[in-house]
Amino acid sequence: MTLSKRAVWALAVLGFACGIALVPGIATSDFAEDRGLWIALDLVIGFGFIGTGAFAWRRRPGNRVGALMMATGFAWYLSVAPLVDSAFLFTVGQATSNLFVATAIHLLLAFPSGRLEQPVDRLVVGVAYLATTVGALIPMLFLDPVALGCANCPDNLLLVDSNRSFFESWYDSLGVVGITVLLSTLAILVARWREASPPLRRIVGPVFAAGGLLMVGLAGLLAVSIAGAEWQATKTIFYATLIPFGLVPYLFLFSLVQARMLRGGAVGQLVATIGETAGSGDIRDALAVALNDPSVDLAYWLQASEKYVDVQGRRIELPDSEDETRAVYHVTLDGDRVGAIVHDPTVLEDPDLLEAVGGAAALALQREQLEAALRAKVGELEQSRTRMIRFGMAERRRLERDLHDGAQQRLVSLALDLRLAHDMVRRDPAQAEQVLEGAADELGQALEELRELARGIHPALLSDRGLDPAVETLAQRAPLPVEVEAKLGDRVPEPVELAAYFVVSEALTNVVKYAQASQARVRLERDNGLVLVEVADDGVGGAEPGRGSGLRGLADRIASLGGRFEVVSAPGSGTTVRASIPCE
Amino acid sequence: MSKRVLIVDDHAGFRASARRLLQCNGYEVVGEAADGAEALKLADELQPELVLLDIHLPDADGRYVGRRISSGREAPDVVLISSRDIADLGDSIERAGALGFISKAELSGESLAALLT
Numbered sequence: 001m002t003l004s005k006r007a008v009w010a011l012a013v014l015g016f017a018c019g020i021a022l023v024p025g026i027a028t029s030d031f032a033e034d035r036g037l038w039i040a041l042d043l044v045i046g047f048g049f050i051g052t053g054a055f056a057w058r059r060r061p062g063n064r065v066g067a068l069m070m071a072t073g074f075a076w077y078l079s080v081a082p083l084v085d086s087a088f089l090f091t092v093g094q095a096t097s098n099l100f101v102a103t104a105i106h107l108l109l110a111f112p113s114g115r116l117e118q119p120v121d122r123l124v125v126g127v128a129y130l131a132t133t134v135g136a137l138i139p140m141l142f143l144d145p146v147a148l149g150c151a152n153c154p155d156n157l158l159l160v161d162s163n164r165s166f167f168e169s170w171y172d173s174l175g176v177v178g179i180t181v182l183l184s185t186l187a188i189l190v191a192r193w194r195e196a197s198p199p200l201r202r203i204v205g206p207v208f209a210a211g212g213l214l215m216v217g218l219a220g221l222l223a224v225s226i227a228g229a230e231w232q233a234t235k236t237i238f239y240a241t242l243i244p245f246g247l248v249p250y251l252f253l254f255s256l257v258q259a260r261m262l263r264g265g266a267v268g269q270l271v272a273t274i275g276e277t278a279g280s281g282d283i284r285d286a287l288a289v290a291l292n293d294p295s296v297d298l299a300y301w302l303q304a305s306e307k308y309v310d311v312q313g314r315r316i317e318l319p320d321s322e323d324e325t326r327a328v329y330h331v332t333l334d335g336d337r338v339g340a341i342v343h344d345p346t347v348l349e350d351p352d353l354l355e356a357v358g359g360a361a362a363l364a365l366q367r368e369q370l371e372a373a374l375r376a377k378v379g380e381l382e383q384s385r386t387r388m389i390r391f392g393m394a395e396r397r398r399l400e401r402d403l404h405d406g407a408q409q410r411l412v413s414l415a416l417d418l419r420l421a422h423d424m425v426r427r428d429p430a431q432a433e434q435v436l437e438g439a440a441d442e443l444g445q446a447l448e449e450l451r452e453l454a455r456g457i458h459p460a461l462l463s464d465r466g467l468d469p470a471v472e473t474l475a476q477r478a479p480l481p482v483e484v485e486a487k488l489g490d491r492v493p494e495p496v497e498l499a500a501y502f503v504v505s506e507a508l509t510n511v512v513k514y515a516q517a518s519q520a521r522v523r524l525e526r527d528n529g530l531v532l533v534e535v536a537d538d539g540v541g542g543a544e545p546g547r548g549s550g551l552r553g554l555a556d557r558i559a560s561l562g563g564r565f566e567v568v569s570a571p572g573s574g575t576t577v578r579a580s581i582p583c584e
Numbered sequence: 585m586s587k588r589v590l591i592v593d594d595h596a597g598f599r600a601s602a603r604r605l606l607q608c609n610g611y612e613v614v615g616e617a618a619d620g621a622e623a624l625k626l627a628d629e630l631q632p633e634l635v636l637l638d639i640h641l642p643d644a645d646g647r648y649v650g651r652r653i654s655s656g657r658e659a660p661d662v663v664l665i666s667s668r669d670i671a672d673l674g675d676s677i678e679r680a681g682a683l684g685f686i687s688k689a690e691l692s693g694e695s696l697a698a699l700l701t
Contacts, residue, residue: 404640404667404668405595408667409595409597409598409667410597411689412598412601412667412688412689413595413597413598413600413601415688415689415690416598416601416602416604416605416688416689416691417601417604419605419691419692420601420604420605420608423605423608423609423693424608435604442597
């Protein structure tokens, strides 16, 4: 329920006025017992709920706890009203004298979120409202105060027929329902307290304790009254029960103030700690103290790679908005994202504190952000180094296999053929000549394979004449039309030349092997101290750079030069491999 | 008397050269196999007297295939070959039940005869 702040205060003033207005009525009542005590109860309990409720409602307009507190205050006045010597107030008050118990149960079960989260909560609260309204209204038709021994009581305006036995048996049945509702509430409170996280326990503990006592007291009261105990004994239990009830708003205020004082001190402590900390992790601990939430986690934003990492530089995902067990506070500094505080949702109870803590921590987070970024970089480099070593070893194995299966086999055959020709040359010169011809072919092919291998290791054309002609030659040797736009002109450092060359070579190899393309385009240019390489085809797309060792190895090679490498390859719309390598 | 030979190697070019060389030196080449499975099958079917067996076969280790071939009664002689040098292969040749080893580039009538006598 959202009311304007002014409306909430107006309601509070009305509540205080009601409490005060009842005072003279109680004081002059000629049938009420313990009038002084009742005046005190009227004011202390009524003002407590109305005042605290208004405060809570104004502070958190979206939370129903404030409204429920105020409702409990007004319901309390209804149960005091029958003490006034007025037939109207007596009748209305008598019919609703237990409504405050229903609103109190509602308040307790909805605390601290303001919502009845579970179906069982709604059931218990629903039965409580039903019993204290309809359930209490029906016997009013048969309640004759005079017949019950109260000669000076005002008239019951709802009286239809004085029937004491119906009235009493109805009240006994209602008492059983009441005991069930009260004990159910008690059980739910106990279960909820046991499930609560430590920070939540600190918030709900005092209120739940008072609420639990209230439930026990009221259940006991109903039990002794069903058992037909003396009025004096029943009255004593009732008065005792009102103590925890009356304490509820004050305990609520107390836990609020205590938490604020603790946290207020903690914010100061946080600022001091941040000034001194050098090591990572200290900020997290300081925040855990300041927010009174030991579960706090920090996430640092890495702008360069657009991800969150922990203090060790490991990638982490923030909990999503669906996650009800964690909440996220985003920390910014001068409009830049610095990081995030992942915390228990109960911390949201105090948005001002979160704001203050977030602000105080922003600078320190920014400092640790640099550290985390550095660690993330180191982690990436280590991984990339391992991959490069593996890639290098795999390359050497591939070279050995290529040599063994290719040129070496041809040379072996060549050796055999030469030996054969040697054996034959006198006996059968014509046959020997034929064998030698075959041997020459074999030698030619072995040489071509060796050249191909050597180009794969380090292309001679590249070292002799540079990237533009080397790439032109790659394009010419490809078995599909490749349009080349090579505009580098001047030579660039050798590692850059090599990396760019292998990007084109590997990309074209992949085009031929996988892309089913009809043509490809290679672009080489220099821009702002970067060498840009792009190879695009019109093939089937769907290439995954993480899968093949070729592209992965290229990515690492480019990364080792401080460059960027990307593959754009949506299925059906071709593949574009792009690299930019710093060359100055 | 000409010896019946089975050549086992996955390179067709080598098999052709070896066949010519062996024939020129008076051997009768009764079959060629490109992998271990085919080698076992042909050794059984053709009953060669000598199997020239490459160590590096696509489906099996030639040393294992050699042990299988030379384990039966009246088993053929097995000569292991490889384009690698014997120094790269260690002492595993002897344990393969083979008569000996010839580096492929050194295959000749004389080198075979030296092993067979």
